[in-house]
Amino acid sequence: MGKKTRLSGNEAIAYAMKQINPDVMGAFPITPSTEIPQYFASYVANGEVDTEFVAVESEHSAMSTCYAAQAAGGRAVTATSSAGMALMWEMLYVTSSARLPVTMALVNRALTGPININNDHSDSMGARDSGWIQLYSETNQEAYDNYIQAIPIGENGKVRLPVMVCQDGFITSHAVENIELLDDEEVKKFVGEYKPENYLLKKENPLAVGPYDISNYYMEHKKQQAEAMKNAKAVILSIAKKFEQLTGRKYGFFESYQMEDAETALVIIGSSAGTAKEAVRRLRQAGKKVGLIKLRVFRPFPAEELAAEMSGVKAVAVMDKAEGFSACGGPLFAEVRSALYDVKNRPFAINYVYGLGGRDICVEHFEMIYDNLFEIAKTGNPGEVYRHIGQREQEGDK
Template identity: 50%
Template sequence: MRERMPGKMHQDETRCKAVILTTHFNGWHGIYFKLNSNNMPTKTKQKEKTKNIVALTGDQAASEAMRQIDPDVVAAYPITPQTEIVMNFSQFVDDGKVSTEMIHVESEHSAMSACVGSAVSGARTMTATSANGLALMWEIVYIAASTRLPIVMPVVNRALSAPINIHCDHSDSMGARDSGWIQIYCENAQEVYENVIVAVKVAEHKKILLPVMVCQDGFITSHGVEGIEIFPDDKVKKFIGEYKLEHTLIDVDNPVTYGPLDLQDFYFEHKRQQSEAMKNAITTIPEVLAEFNRTFGKSHDLIEEYRLNDAQIGIVALSSTVGTTKTVVDELRKEGLKVGLLKPRFFRPFPKERITKALAGLKAVAVLDRSESFSNEGGPLFTEIKAALYESAKRPLVTNYIYGLGGRDIFPEDIKKVYKDLEDIKKNGKVGSLVNYLGVRD
């Protein structure tokens, strides 16, 4: 039996090994632990500079951020493994901890439809979903983006049916990668919390005005408990500011027609404007992140480079697998191997310049995809990175590993094998197999 090392174990500030018994509860307000540097929960001992560290799951982290954001309207429908977000938030509403009007819709299609109606009326609007839920709201996911509505949606990544499976892979959000939404992928619950807050500011930025998905790994992150640093409510409120839409649907004195029929003579121009918004996003997001970093003492960026500086081989991965890979990188570094890791935080907009620059010095790169595209050319992360590298003067050899579908665990040994393969590629100067499957029985 190999030791399981989920990605959530690796955090910059706090390594929380506290295991709170269950994740299927609502009353988590009662288990606020202060964690000291020895990872042991204690209610008394505190460091000189107190941080409010709370034991939360990824789902709870998302709902805690939503509590602080206090959106005007939330329209949501429960689906595993997103359910806890809706449950927690409903409790906040019913306990009067937020001023939000909640719409308990009868489907995800109606969730996104109601979000469109709400956001267009000038209300700060949020929802959350997973897998088949995202698939059901598909049609309106595109409409939300094309109507330029800054809706924020935590997505708890789960495999799409069939066969039905409730566990993590990225087939749901990766399928929506061209829907016009901004997509952020979170390594752990701390990032879930922080990215949900960031997302509001990014979505509502005047130069952007696009909806944002904040993706976390189903169960691995959503139901694993970590020590999360929670910022003061007032600081979050001040950071996100007020939502003010220029032309709202309910401004009866200045009537606007939303969602008109747009034919051959104008549709294309509107789509072109939408592309411009996404182009603005790639230059504007770093400004928002800089403000976030200044405010909360963090170091968010479009991508994260981990020991890549002098690396010869590297892995590119998203979400919780990054945590596991960091541990492996540290181990292999101790053995003297020059290995590194690249984590794109944002997948939409695609940080092409940053990614190609970060990978330029490497000899060989493996891209890990937690979803299959069925193109026979590899997963979506791989094909995009490969395409980005095409114009790069110094491009590494690249290979792809599809892994973890339907919640199949990825172990440090799996990642070590990938680095070993990369060593061979580096040595031989060529890639044996372009698309590989990791951790699957043949």
């Protein structure tokens, strides 16, 4: 079982897609996800997959293609980034509300403007209310593993929702690192066949997909969709368990790192979690009780589980790689702080917006954040909770 090699995050996703061998890929290239359809197109050209590759004229059409293919009874995949996903916007909602489990590799990139090709999470955070399940990856390995798990999660009869698998543009998408791959047969067995209950090409049961929904029914459909997202929680965990049995690699809603006796903690998403773990290691060596929670599943949001994990902590910093312009904190902060509301003796919670448009964040930044958390725990004064880190300041800025 398994093959140890080295791949970039984009190569890893393309390889996962090859092993999944979907019926259709609809895609339009955009940096930094371009390599995924590029590599996949070569698998198609070489006859290594049975997939119909539909080269479309825009991302709106890419998602429309996936929607139509999935509605017809096929399994469809796509890959995109940033403004590419923004152009799919309407179809993201159409796909999730039609309960079509399309999967998307989203290589996170700042959503313009000013125009920028580098990493942050503004694209996927903007789509957080679109009804898609969102899985985030720290490494190429996690991107690969998440994509394989995304198929049975989305297609589960209690869920039937599309899934986006996110990884950080360039930071992991274009970095070559060690990775362990599954055998083709193992992936084939793990994802199984797509067997929807009803689909357009099922002649015994003619149906329409995506018709107008009048007020008299619309809300029931939305409630069902909301229930499906709640159902996804148990399914995500059971698929993770199956995946662990196959690979030994453990997944959940989040990864807890040195949280057992932690007094201060970070909540963070994506590749920078690794950098923050190095800060935890250094501070632990110096005797400081610090921990970290790396969120893998942002939709559905594991509010109760996160709250329980943070209940013993004195102060927590929530790291947002997206600026939400709410004037009171980023999107992850809003969710995490809300989750903490019901915790007895809840910790202080502060927010750091970081890494926008590819701004680098280093181990030393995280060490400084933990220092600040200890100071807050000591003084009981969190000060301004909505903060930014890593940017140059103009004179007169706070």
